[in-house]
Amino acid sequence: MITQTTDKPSHSKPVTLINFIEVWRYQPLPNEVVDDGQAGSLRLEKAIRIDDGVPSQIERSTTEIAKGEQIAGSAWQQESPVILQGLSSAEIQIAAQEADVPITAMLAIPIYREFILVDVIVLGLAQGNGGIELWTRDDRDELGISGSCYRGLESFEFISRFVKFPKGAGLPGYSWKFGQPRIIDRPQTNPDFIRSFDRDPAHIERCIGLPIGREYGFPASVLLMLSDQSTPFANEMDVWHCASESPTEEHPSPKIRFQNSHSEVGSEEKQKWCQTICDQIAETRSTVLISQGNELPPQFELGIAMPIFDGQKIKDVFIMLL
Amino acid sequence: MSSNDRRYVEIANLTKAYPNPFGRDIEVVKDFNMILHKGEIVSVIGHSGCGKSTVLTMVAGLNPISSGSLAVEGREVSGPGPDRAVVFQSPCLLPWMTTLENVMLGVKQVYPHGSKKERKQICEYYLNLVGLGDSMKKYPGEMSGGMQQRVGVARAIALKPQMLLLDEPFGRLDSLTRMDLQDVILDILDREKITTMVITHDVDEAIYMADRICMMTNGPEASVGQILEVPFSRPRVRSDVLDHPNYYDFRFALISFLEKQEHSKEAHDQMIEEKLRQPEPPALVEAKVVADSLPASGASF
Numbered sequence: 001m002i003t004q005t006t007d008k009p010s011h012s013k014p015v016t017l018i019n020f021i022e023v024w025r026y027q028p029l030p031n032e033v034v035d036d037g038q039a040g041s042l043r044l045e046k047a048i049r050i051d052d053g054v055p056s057q058i059e060r061s062t063t064e065i066a067k068g069e070q071i072a073g074s075a076w077q078q079e080s081p082v083i084l085q086g087l088s089s090a091e092i093q094i095a096a097q098e099a100d101v102p103i104t105a106m107l108a109i110p111i112y113r114e115f116i117l118v119d120v121i122v123l124g125l126a127q128g129n130g131g132i133e134l135w136t137r138d139d140r141d142e143l144g145i146s147g148s149c150y151r152g153l154e155s156f157e158f159i160s161r162f163v164k165f166p167k168g169a170g171l172p173g174y175s176w177k178f179g180q181p182r183i184i185d186r187p188q189t190n191p192d193f194i195r196s197f198d199r200d201p202a203h204i205e206r207c208i209g210l211p212i213g214r215e216y217g218f219p220a221s222v223l224l225m226l227s228d229q230s231t232p233f234a235n236e237m238d239v240w241h242c243a244s245e246s247p248t249e250e251h252p253s254p255k256i257r258f259q260n261s262h263s264e265v266g267s268e269e270k271q272k273w274c275q276t277i278c279d280q281i282a283e284t285r286s287t288v289l290i291s292q293g294n295e296l297p298p299q300f301e302l303g304i305a306m307p308i309f310d311g312q313k314i315k316d317v318f319i320m321l322l
Numbered sequence: 323m324s325s326n327d328r329r330y331v332e333i334a335n336l337t338k339a340y341p342n343p344f345g346r347d348i349e350v351v352k353d354f355n356m357i358l359h360k361g362e363i364v365s366v367i368g369h370s371g372c373g374k375s376t377v378l379t380m381v382a383g384l385n386p387i388s389s390g391s392l393a394v395e396g397r398e399v400s401g402p403g404p405d406r407a408v409v410f411q412s413p414c415l416l417p418w419m420t421t422l423e424n425v426m427l428g429v430k431q432v433y434p435h436g437s438k439k440e441r442k443q444i445c446e447y448y449l450n451l452v453g454l455g456d457s458m459k460k461y462p463g464e465m466s467g468g469m470q471q472r473v474g475v476a477r478a479i480a481l482k483p484q485m486l487l488l489d490e491p492f493g494r495l496d497s498l499t500r501m502d503l504q505d506v507i508l509d510i511l512d513r514e515k516i517t518t519m520v521i522t523h524d525v526d527e528a529i530y531m532a533d534r535i536c537m538m539t540n541g542p543e544a545s546v547g548q549i550l551e552v553p554f555s556r557p558r559v560r561s562d563v564l565d566h567p568n569y570y571d572f573r574f575a576l577i578s579f580l581e582k583q584e585h586s587k588e589a590h591d592q593m594i595e596e597k598l599r600q601p602e603p604p605a606l607v608e609a610k611v612v613a614d615s616l617p618a619s620g621a622s623f
Binding site: 142196 | 359534545551572575586
């Protein structure tokens with residue numbers, strides 16, 4: 001069943017690659033004394049389809065899953081993002097059918113607070129150029145690709161299979177070393193993005209590195225999203241960095257200051273909205289997904305903000321506006 | 323064999339800084355990370371002056387490190403040793419000694435208990451290996467640059483090193499001699515399985531010789547930009563490598579990296595210059611003056 005939540009037109013913004021979003025929240029067992037983040041289940045918080053830039057809430061046939069079930073449960077089980085692609089995937093077919101939008105690939109991103117799962121965000125991707133890469137540590141303490149999905153990036157895909165990044169090198173190495181998300185604009189000319197897209201038809205305009213999970217004091221993996229000019233993942237992406245002591249459950253503090261660590265901060269309204277969302281995340285300590293037009297800054301129809309923890313503390317907030 | 327057993331060289335956060343009388347120390351190489359497996363050949367490529375040779379001389383133990391760690395076969399490098407042989411761009415042979423005598427110099431140090439005959443056999447074996455079987459009695463002045471470099475290679479390998487460090491060994495040779503000597507060295511490395519680091523400017527040489535190519539960013543504060551694994555099997559035949567359908571993909575990846583580094587050089591240099599202009603943190607004696615000039619408590623500066 002589809003419930004229309006907004007009727008605002010999409011104007012001249014490009015159609016985003018993301019056309020389906022789900023947020024699954026970890027639910028501990030009701031009588032669990034010590035929650036180890038393993039025995040509970042994932043409950044669907046919200047599922048949204050985006051058709052021609054217009055989001056609408058949808059109802060899914062399954063709203064609670066166990067570890068290992070569906071793409072969200074797989075991400076929980078593997079403690080790592082999961083990428084599914086190809087129209088032959090049953091899960092993609094079901095999601096596309098229930099959302100009534102064409103989905104060609106799906107990405108599940110688990111969010112951890114220390115070692116406890118908080119949420120799993122599932123993104124469905126439409127047809128269009130761009131790429132997703134999952135970088136994980138190998139036996140040389142270097143990052144190599146362990147999962148990927150590319151569109152319009154054939155040469156880039158080929159060479160990336162042979163590329164490794166030590167700690168601190170390139171965008172994956174940066175997010176791995178510092179445990180921070182990072183956005184690189186115009187990667188083709190930016191020296192901080194090492195690889196080249198020269199030979200490919202896709203026009204990658206923005207790359208995002210997201211640290212995922214925690215292992216031996218560093219992120220367990222780094223997720224890269226390569227956003228194309230004509231089919232971006234989102235219309236705007238921001239990283240907000242916690243500039244003051246983030247609260248823990250034991251020591252809640254109302255005074256948290258987030259600062260945008262990206263150069264293009266956008267309108268004042270957008271900045272205020274982002275600050276409000278960061279405050280909300282600091283309070284709820286979980287992902288926020290908003291599809292009500294009147295709760296978003298002008299020009300946007302949907303916003304998703306995910307916390308990135310360092311142990312128990314929120315270190316950064318990654319925001320996508322569609 | 324576990325993955326850690328295969329690690330032969332472990333370089334972690336390696337930094338080399340030189341004092342700068344006008345400000346902060348100049349960090350030529352900063353946070354360089356790399357692991358070499360036993361028997362692996364790694365090319366290090368980057369623009370002139372980026373710090374490639376600095377890394378090599380630190381691995382050789384000829385240049386002390388400023389910070390980080392550098393271990394060969396699980397032992398921290400504290401100086402040069404016969405386990406690591408170096409071949410420089412110029413072989414620097416002793417002109418008053420014959421080819422054989424030049425090679426014998428090092429062999430005497432490494433095999434002090436061997437008989438004179440045994441040591442001579444070792445020298446002859448390696449000189450034969452580099453194609454100088456007929457030139458053992460020649461003096462450096464009687465040989466071409468390529469032949470002299472072959473002596474340099476034989477001199478290094480005759481020490482039976484565990485690791486070979488080649489610092490632009492073909493830089494002064496014409497292209498035909500260069501290709502010939504590349505094949506000679508690859509043939510020896512395939513037989514002896516010596517862990518090798520080759521510094522080069524030449525992308526084709528890097529691809530042809532190496533299992534992995536380490537691309538260095540511009541210096542100062544040079545580091546590893548990325549590492550490219552070369553999937554071509556060994557022993558390598560030049561024509562097969564050049565005809566490989568993906569050869570030019572690898573070549574393009576290296577060239578585009580170097581081009582990007584070149585384009586960013588100006589911005590990088592400016593950033594470093596500004597950084598170097600920043601004064602050193604004040605010493606204790608100056609602390610009072612600094613404290614007096616601070617704004618009132620609570621104000622930011």
